[in-house]
Amino acid sequence: MALQCGIVGLPNVGKSTTFNALTAAGAESANYPFCTIEPNVGVVVVPDPRLDALSAIVNPQRVLPTTMEFLDIAGLVAGASKGEGLGNQFLGHIRQVDAIVHLVRCFEDDDITHVANSIDPLRDIEIIDTELILADMASAEKRYNSVVKKAKSGDKESKIQADALEKVIAGFNAGKPMRNLDLSKEEQATLAELFFLTNKPVLYLCNVSESLVAAAQTPGSHALVDQVREHAKGEGAEVVAVCGSIEAEIAELEGDEKAAFLEDLGLHESGLDRLIQAAYRLLGLQTYFTAGVKEVRAWTVKQGATAPEAAGVIHTDFQKGFIRAEVTSYDDFIACKGEAGAKEKGKLRLEGKEYRVADGDVMHFRFNV
Numbered sequence: 177m178a179l180q181c182g183i184v185g186l187p188n189v190g191k192s193t194t195f196n197a198l199t200a201a202g203a204e205s206a207n208y209p210f211c212t213i214e215p216n217v218g219v220v221v222v223p224d225p226r227l228d229a230l231s232a233i234v235n236p237q238r239v240l241p242t243t244m245e246f247l248d249i250a251g252l253v254a255g256a257s258k259g260e261g262l263g264n265q266f267l268g269h270i271r272q273v274d275a276i277v278h279l280v281r282c283f284e285d286d287d288i289t290h291v292a293n294s295i296d297p298l299r300d301i302e303i304i305d306t307e308l309i310l311a312d313m314a315s316a317e318k319r320y321n322s323v324v325k326k327a328k329s330g331d332k333e334s335k336i337q338a339d340a341l342e343k344v345i346a347g348f349n350a351g352k353p354m355r356n357l358d359l360s361k362e363e364q365a366t367l368a369e370l371f372f373l374t375n376k377p378v379l380y381l382c383n384v385s386e387s388l389v390a391a392a393q394t395p396g397s398h399a400l401v402d403q404v405r406e407h408a409k410g411e412g413a414e415v416v417a418v419c420g421s422i423e424a425e426i427a428e429l430e431g432d433e434k435a436a437f438l439e440d441l442g443l444h445e446s447g448l449d450r451l452i453q454a455a456y457r458l459l460g461l462q463t464y465f466t467a468g469v470k471e472v473r474a475w476t477v478k479q480g481a482t483a484p485e486a487a488g489v490i491h492t493d494f495q496k497g498f499i500r501a502e503v504t505s506y507d508d509f510i511a512c513k514g515e516a517g518a519k520e521k522g523k524l525r526l527e528g529k530e531y532r533v534a535d536g537d538v539m540h541f542r543f544n545v
């Protein structure tokens with residue numbers, strides 16, 4: 177199953193607006209069969225300028241970008257961890273995603289209600305984090321109570337888990353999400369089966385007003401976004417600033433029109449493109465390419481995937497019968513103007529089962545079934 181990024185935040189901060197812009201951008205890309213799996217799950221095209229450069233060399237019949245999935249999650253309110261609002265349902269949706277885009281309202285607009293009646297991104301972030309921590313705390317304590325007895329009776333595995341749980345419970349009590357705790361590999365491993373919400377990787381998405389979207393891109397020009405940047409720095413998280421409502425309009429445009437519109441706004445690229453790329457990295461994903469005359473195509477693999485695993489993304493037979501991969505790094509492929517040139521200059525490598533795919537590799541698989 178494809179990995180998913182969930183858009184999480186307080187009610188009415190612009191989650192659906194951003195989600196709709198993301199999926200509209202996908203629908204726009206006419207050569208990709210757009211689909212919505214469920215009303216709130218969107219398949220989004222991962223923009224990649226390298227596809228254009230490869231196509232200019234190979235001149236294929238068609239070009240296919242790779243995709244990722246976003247989930248539009250209803251607003252989380254204070255008390256959700258106690259079942260407030262649609263609490264449990266929201267938390268269930270968050271549990272299902274692999275990474276979180278935490279959307280924070282940074283735009284002023286008196287016509288649009290804020291659940292807490294004022295614009296204060298750091299307070300908002302804390303409300304969400306607190307609910308997620310409380311939900312994790314409940315599952316941690318429940319497990320701790322059952323596992324601690326076994327630990328006392330001498331069960332080694334239980335002892336390891338109980339100790340790790342004590343550590344995270346202390347962290348939760350101090351208001352720290354699990355992702356910010358200093359845990360060993362062993363502690364991470366024993367806690368994995370609990371699927372803690374606060375262990376998911378997070379990036380912050382600041383939803384700013386149209387008039388300040390250009391300024392928001394540079395640190396020091398948007399006080400609220402700067403606050404979020406400072407907070408994110410403390411946990412090594414990325415921050416992206418967009419104007420959700422204007423992104424929907426940008427997504428409708430293409431080519432020169434899009435470029436002109438972006439320039440009017442003082443932007444170089446669409447915020448959604450930056451968001452998608454950041455979310456893709458957040459999920460631990462990378463891209464490799466196949467480049468034939470029929471099709472130039474981007475494929476998604478986990479960072480650290482081996483060549484046979486990459487082959488398996490195309491077809492399970494490619495993985496089962498994997499013999500070797502012919503690999504040219506993206507830069508070499510471009511510099512040598514294609515596969516033939518790369519071969520001549522000795523830049524086309526033969527790689528075996530152990531090879532770890534690098535982002536941008538142009539690959540060709542040899543297999544036997």
Ligand SMILES: Nc1ncnc2c1ncn2[C@@H]1O[C@H](COP(=O)(O)OP(=O)(O)OP(=O)(O)O)[C@@H](O)[C@H]1O
Nearest residue numbers: 187188189190191192193250251283384419420421
């Ligand atoms: N950057 C922005 N500037 C001004 N208005 C915006 C911006 N982004 C979104 N809005 C407006 O904010 C309102 C709420 O947006 P939206 O429905 O996307 O919120 P939501 O987070 O999905 O809410 P819910 O939690 O109810 O699902 C809409 O009227 C939308 O047009």
Ligand SMILES: [Mg+2]
Nearest residue numbers: 191192250251
């Ligand atoms: Mg919504």
